[in-house]
Amino acid sequence: MVRIYFDKQIFSNLFKKDKTKYVKLLDKIRNQRSSLFVFSHAHLLDLKSDKTDIKYSELDFIESIVGDNYLSYHAIEKRTSCYLATPNMAFKDVEHEDDNIDFASLLEFDTTDLNDEDKQKVEKAKKLLTEPILDFNFSGLIDADSEVLDTVSKILPFGKDPMSMIDWSEHMMSLVTKMKDDNKVWKGLRNITDTHFNNGKFTINYDEIDFNDELENSELKKTFTQFVNDNLNPNGTTEVTKYDFFVNAYCTLDLLGISKEPSKKFKFNNMMNDALHSYYGAYTDCVVSEDLAFLKKTRALYRLLGIETKVLHIDEFINSFDFIVEKEASDVSTFIQLLKNDLNNSLIINSHQSLDRDRKTETIKPVHTYLGFFNRIDKIIEDGKQYLYFYRVTYNYSYFKFYREYELVINNAFRIFGDDINFKGKFDWEKELELMRSDKWIGREWNFEDVNFKIENNQGSKEFSLLISFD
Template sequence: MIRIYCDKNVYSLLNESNRNFNPELKSLMDDLKDIMIFTYSHAHHEDLSNSDESFWNHDLKLLENYVKDHYFNYDGIKRTTECLLAEPTKSFFDTDFKIYNNVINPNNNILDTMFQLLEEGDNDEDELLKVAKKTFQALLDQPAPNFFDPNLSDKEKEYAERFLPVSQDQTMGSMINNLFKFGNKLLTDKTEVIALKKMMEEFVNSDKYSFEKWRNQFDAKFKENFGGKSFTEMMGDLFNAVDHYNDYDKFIMFFNSLELHNVTRDKPLRKSQSLGSISTDANHAWYASFSDFLITDDKGLIAKAYICYQFFNIKTRILTIKEFLNSKTKFIQQEENDIHRFFKTLEYELTNSVILRKNLNINFEDTEILKNLHKFFNYFNRISVTQNSTKIYCQRHNNANSVMIREAEVLVKKLINLFGIDNNNSGLYSIDEKKSTDEIIRKWNFENIEIIFGFAINNGGNCYCLDFTSNNNIENSLLK
C-alpha cells in the first residue's frame, strides 16, 4: 500500500478555521485516507508540543482522522525505529513534554535536574541513593584541568569560551554543566546556531559551495574550499570514527550538519532556527524514509531530505503540495475497479514492463522479474513470471521494505471489492487473525485461474503477494 508521510504544516492546511485552509488538499486526502496508508511519527508530537496547549486535542484529532494508528517512533534504548499501532490522541501523552523542556532548559543546572526527583523523596528507601549522590557530588567538586591551548588566537578563545568558560576554579561539575548548557542553548536558542553559521561563513563564503547555488555539484565545490575533503567524505570519516553509530544516528547528524555547515540554509541567517527545530525536521525526514512519499512545502526540509536520501540510498519521493495534488489522477487510476480491465492491464504489463532480471536455473522454473509501470492497487510494483504462475508483489528500499500491520486489511478489502467474496467466505481481514508469514491469507478462483493472496519474501525484506496460477501459460489464460 502506498505510504504517505506529510509534515505538520500539511495537516495545518486541512484545518477549516485556518486562514490558509486548502480545500483541494483536504478533498484529496479525504479521497485517499481509506485506500492508502498515511503515517505519522513522534516528530509530529515534537512540533505540536511547541504550540499552545489549547490546540493540542483539536490538532491531534485532525491528525488521527488521516493517519489512524500508523505510528513510527525511534526507541533510544532498543536503538531501533518501531512501526507501532498507536493513535495520536494517545501516543502524544506518552511523553511528558513539560519535563522534557525542563531538562533541556539551559537556565537549569543539570545536576539539580538529575537529582530533583531524588530530593523530593524522603524515605528510608532513598538513603542509598542519597549516599550515591553525595559520592558523585564529591567527584564533581574535583578541580578540572585547563584543556585550552594557550596559543589560541583571540577569535578562537572567544568562541571556545562560549561552551567552556576559562576559570581558575573550574570544577569537573561546573565544566559538565557548562557543556550541558551550551548544548541546550544550541537546541533552544537560535542565536547560538546563528553564531555557528556566521563563524562558518567567515571561514568560507557559502556561495562557493552551497546546495542552493550548486545543486548536485555542492559536494565537489565543498571539497575545493575545505582542504580537499568533500562534505560526504568528512561525514564518512566522522561515522567511521565511532563504532556504535547506527543508521538513525548517522542520518540525524548528516541532516543537521548540512545546515550548520551552510550547505543548506532554511531561512535568512537572522531568522535561523535552533538546532532543536532543525533536529525535528531531521526526524521528519528520517521517519518519512519508511514511507513512499514525503509531502512538504518546507524548502529547507526538501533540500536537506533530498541530499540525505541521495547519500543513504533512500528512495522516498519528495513532493510539494502542488505535485501531490497533481498526482491525484494517477493514484485514482491505480485503484482496480473492474476485473476485466484489471486483467487487461496485467496482460499489457507482462508484455511491456521493463525486465529487471532473468533467473535461469536447471533445478527450478525459469523466472523473469519485471518492473511494472502501473502500480496495481497502489501497492504491487513488481511482477515475477514463471511458465504457469504470475506473481505481483511489492519491492521497496531498505527502510520501507517490510509489511505494515494494517496494509493487509486495506488490501483484502480492495481485493474483495474486485474479485468478490473469497473461497472460504472469510470476508474482510482483521489483524486479530494473526496469520503466520507462511500461510495463505485469502484465495479466489476466476474462470481457470487460481488467485492467492499472502506473504512473500522479496529482495531484502518481505511484502504481500498476489499469485495467479493456471494449468496453461498464464498470459494465454488472462482474458479467456
C-alpha cells in the same frame, strides 16, 4: 499503495481550511482508499511546543487522517519501527516528558548483590566518568578575534577547569537547551564556519550533490559523509545509526553554510524537528512540505544516500495527486486487462534460468501498482506451468510493513474479487491482527475457472505477496 508523509505545517493548513486548495485536497484525502498517511514522533514534538489548547484539536484532526500509523525511533534498541498508536495515544507519552537528564544520578545504583569482580568494574567505570580529563583551554584561542572567542565560549567551557565525562554530558544537554532558547548561539557558530571555511563555495540545489566530494578538496580534507561520520565516531569505536547520521547530516548542511536556513526565520528547535521529519520521511514513499529550505535539504540528503522517496512541494503534490494516489481496478476484468498490458509492454529488468530445475524467471517492473501495493512481478515458467509472483520493492529506509497495509490490500482485493474460497471477505482487524502476530495468518485465496489467486506471507521468501497460477 503509497505511504505519504506530511510535515506538521501541511497538517496545520489542512486543519485550518483557510485556503481553497487545502479544502479540496482534504476532500480527496478523505475519499481515497489506496494510500497510507503516517505520522511520527517529530509531529508530537512540534505539537508539544504549542502552549495553547489548539494542539488537542489538531491531534484529533491528524488522527482522522493517519489513524494509528506511527513511526518512532527507539533509542535503546537503536531502530526505527512502525507502531499501532494514534496521535492522541502517543502524545500522552511525550507531553509531560522531561527533556533534561540527571547524568550524575545514573551512577547511583545499588551494588550490594554484585560479586567483587563486578563491583570493581562498576567502580572503575564511575572513576572514568567522574575524573576531570577534558580540558578545553586551547592555547590557540587566546589570539582569536573577539567574534570567534565570544561564540566559542558560548559552546565550549573555555576558561574553566577540566571536566569529567559526566560534566561534559550535562554541559551538552544545557547547550542544546541554550540553543533552543537563544538562536544567536547556533547562528554565531554557523557564521564563523561559513565565513572562515565555506564563504559560498559549497552549496546545493535540487539536483546536485557535488558538495559531498568537493569538500574533500577543502580545508576539511574529507567528504561531507566522512565529516559527519567522523564527528559522530571520532575514535572508530561507536556505532553510528541511520538516525544519528541523518539528523546530524541535516544540521551540518546548515552549520557549514552549504544549505542555510533563512536567518530571520531561523529557530534551532525548528531545525532539529525538521531534521526529524526529513529522517522519518525516508521510511515512506512520498514526503510533502511547503518549506523550501526543508525540501532542499531533504532532496539533497535523499539523493546523497540513495533514498528514492519522492520529495514534493505541496503544489506539486496537489497537481499530481491522482497519479500518486493510484486508483485501483474496480473488477476482475479490469484487473486482468491491466495485467495483460503490463506483461506485454512493461520493462523486463531481470531474467534468469535455474541451473538445477526446469524454471525460467523474468522480473517485470509494471506500470500499474497492483492492489495498491505490489510493484514487481516475477513471471515464472516451471515444468511447463506459468506463475505470476507479485511483491513490493522500495529503495528507502523502510524494512517493515504497517499492519494497515495488509488491511488495505485485502480490502482492495475483496472489492475486486469478492469473498474468497473460504468465504472470507474484508480484513477482520481484531482476529487477523492476532493471527499475524502469532504467525498463523493464511491470507486469502480465489479460484476463477483456470486461474488461481493467493495473497499470503510467502512460505519461502516470507514476503507479503500475491501469487497467480494457471491450471
